[in-house]
Amino acid sequence: MDLRDDPARGLSDEQLDVAYNVRRKAGPERFEALMKRYRADSDAAVAGLPGTPGIRYDQTSGERLDVWGTEDGELRPVFVFLHGGYWMAGAKEDTAFMARMLHGRGVATVVPDYTLTPKVTVEEIVRQARAAVAWVWHHGREHGLDPDRIVVGGSSAGGHLTGMTMVEGWQEELGLPADVVKAAMPFSGLFDLRPILRVYVNENARLDLESATRLSPAFLPAGRRCPAVFAVGSEDGSGFLDQSRRFQPYWGNGPLLVADGRDHFDVVLDLEDPDTEVSRALLGLFRDLG
Template sequence: MGAISLLATACSGQFWANALTPRWGYERHADIAYGDLERQTLDVYVPNEHAAGAPVVVFFYGGSWQSGDKNGYRFVGQALASRGFIAVLPDYRLYPETTFPGFVEDGARAVAWAQNHAVDYGGDPTHLFVSGHSAGAHIAAMLATDGRYLNAAGSSITDLAGFVGMAGPYDFLPIRDPVLQEIFAPRSSWPESQPIEFVDGDEPPMLLMHGAADTTVYPKNSRNMAARMNDVGGTVELEIYPKTSHIGLVAPLAAPLRSTGSELDDFAAFVKKVVSDSPR
């Protein structure tokens, strides 16, 4: 079985990715509450060795806004910590417990928590990045484009240093799947759920990563988002990975698969470049 095939299914892929994730080199602070509800908790991954005032990356996992658990993404926390970043991985409410924008509101609370507590873990709150894969990239993109959510949580888009989106749905109207129609109901409010609709030039720098062979979230989402950012004079980098699928894009973040793709290198290089170009 090929390396990427190992992560062909989400459940088995996460099991093996986490089973083979190193337990050394970082400390995991688990199940910290950022709100009062059961799924409003997060984990913080702190590298054993990191520069003072390390960048902080809040990463949201995917799952069609219907599934997922931060415990299944230890491999992402370890990946980011291995590059010297403070990684924050939140859980958030899912359908049917909530619908849009409930999970985005949870995301905003988690980001505000990370900003307020960054220094407690050796991080720099002025070098705060939001990121995610698939539905998680959508949540992060909404926070980086529509200022209402962070404002309501006591933060601001201007507090974000950057956004890294992996296989994100940013421009996915019309919604045809019946369950997704319920998640984003009513139809009249669908445009409110599209990050691309809020791009006006005030967004933080963006890295948009997408697999050319992604048939779950089509690459046009990232291409269209990049084009809109360019139209308004924003700062954006677009990386399309040939022959890479939806799950294949995040697979190289797992320790045993890092040699199969450059995604983690590209992610880390973007964060370091933004920090270098915009010291605060």
């Protein structure tokens, strides 16, 4: 499969909507119930958990992140999780549902906010996601985080942002080593943004062909390929399944995990339970870091 082939070629606008409009696929009642569960489960996961919420990580935007699951006197490996929402919705408070599970297994969790479209461009959101990783590397020790054991993950648009931290070419400007991201786990990631040009999301994302290509991990340098697990639900939108199936062989340093019976929204919730397939895969990435 040639990554240069446009995955939207030959598809009608209606077919693209079916492939990428996962909110419609879920239906309004299920979608609203899941969004409420994200917040409720995140609140429950961090209740009483050691950590530091509301840290400003980026002076330019003023955006903040929450640190959860640290312990005094030790540096813990850290999972930086970037929320989804098609770059136009979501918040860090909805995205910490895995923090308690990881804390019990010696891993801290960092959940950043980022400014949403249309207030800013997708390119600016990418800059902020990278700035969050840079904050962990430069300041993590002050908060019990091990800068040498950073794993980045995210869902949907957060999967795209994860991909944009995996590639080369941005680390030096932020004073980071090339291998600052030691491993990654994008869920339902968008690695080629060209199909988004014809999906409703672009009313806010405001991408054109040049920016969509420039902001696609599939077209960016990846000489150093960190270990990665590419996760997606078997019942996800067909566009997201196709994106992971296309990009995983290109990356070539980690498996494609298709979680049976899971869709775009509930596959990440499996991270609450250490015995699910996705949690075992994530914990395996941390074990391999030593």
